[in-house]
Amino acid sequence: MSEEASYKIGDLARMFGITARAIRYYEELGLLESDDRDGSEHRRYSERNAVRIKRIQQLKDYGLTLAEIHELFDLAKNDRTGDSVRTSLAAKYRARLEDAEHRRAALDGYIEDLSWHIEQLDKxxxxxxxxxxxxxxxxxxxxxxxxxxxxxxx
Amino acid sequence: MSEEASYKIGDLARMFGITARAIRYYEELGLLESDDRDGSEHRRYSERNAVRIKRIQQLKDYGLTLAEIHELFDLAKNDRTGDSVRTSLAAKYRARLEDAEHRRAALDGYIEDLSWHIEQLDKxxxxxxxxxxxxxxxxxxxxxxxxxxxxxxx
DNA sequence: CATGAAATTGACCTTTAACGTAAGCTTTTC
DNA sequence: GAAAAGCTTACGTTAAAGGTCAATTTCATG
Structure with a gap:
């Protein structure tokens, strides 16, 4: 809360066990911004940026693609706007939800089949x-x- | 049960709405065999082969990759063998099951988060x-x- | 038997994802 | 004033599931 942290790209790379290329790639995709402080040529990152990378990792571990993560970030960004946007957001979320539930159902079927097959190994x-x-x-x-x-x- | 059906590759392609290339590709992967009846140069397919393709489609729709389907077919093929093989099979199945359940858990988390986000749209x-x-x-x-x-x- | 439709093999092409890697150059940092 | 780190640009990579020629051969039929 007192000192403003400022990381270089290599710092973050080491912190998160990824490469600098990956971080630049995230920026390229619009997932991340650098502070670009005082017109320096080298990127500078704040604590906020670091948190952002952590979010990306979490969501990635989670199974989301970078494109999906981008979507979520965009949605979150637009969250501050008015009611009309809010309802369209809800629609988008619900679409994704339905999609996920569909995938879940397929997976459940798979699990069921596999379980059955295990049981039936002797017959x-x-x-x-x-x-x-x-x-x-x-x-x-x-x-x-x-x-x-x-x-x-x- | 009476007449032995015999299809040409194009017949099956039309039947299942796929291309002949796809069918040959399945054979290439070892997912499918043709009868290669009476030394003809052209592939011939029995009803059994057709059923096999249907299985492939079902499992594909289901979200499995061709490699996974191959595994399943191999496992099923080996099902006829003795007890020692049987137990090792069970182990393999269980591994896949665990894997699937892990994926399911991740998906559940995603669904939960999305639901939460939908609920929270106003806060x-x-x-x-x-x-x-x-x-x-x-x-x-x-x-x-x-x-x-x-x-x-x- | 002539011919057009369908099959064959083989080889390369395509797309998406998430970076990796290399080149050549500039900027920091010690 | 080097070495280390960063910069941009741009091509390479891996896997999946076929697609798309191409050149040739076989099948079915009048």
């Missing part, structure tokens, strides 16, 4: 090649539409 | 740049270790 069944209908114990039967194959074939 | 707060400790209402406070910044800085 081995060749479900990968089973056409479904002909096979009583085939768990794929509801997903494998053999009629589709037959109908579309000549 | 706007600049949490992206907030260092955490100094800010009481900052939800990042527990994740943002400012001491880390201070400690590692010169």
């Amino acid at each position: 081995v069944h060749d479900f990968f090649d089973c056409p479904g209908a002909a096979c009583a114990s085939c768990r794929w039967s509801d997903r494998c539409d053999v009629r589709l194959l037959v109908a579309k074939g000549s | 706007v707060h600049d949490f992206f740049d907030c260092p955490g400790a100094a800010c009481a209402s900052c939800r990042w406070s527990d994740r943002c270790d400012v001491r880390l910044l201070v400690a590692k800085g010169s």
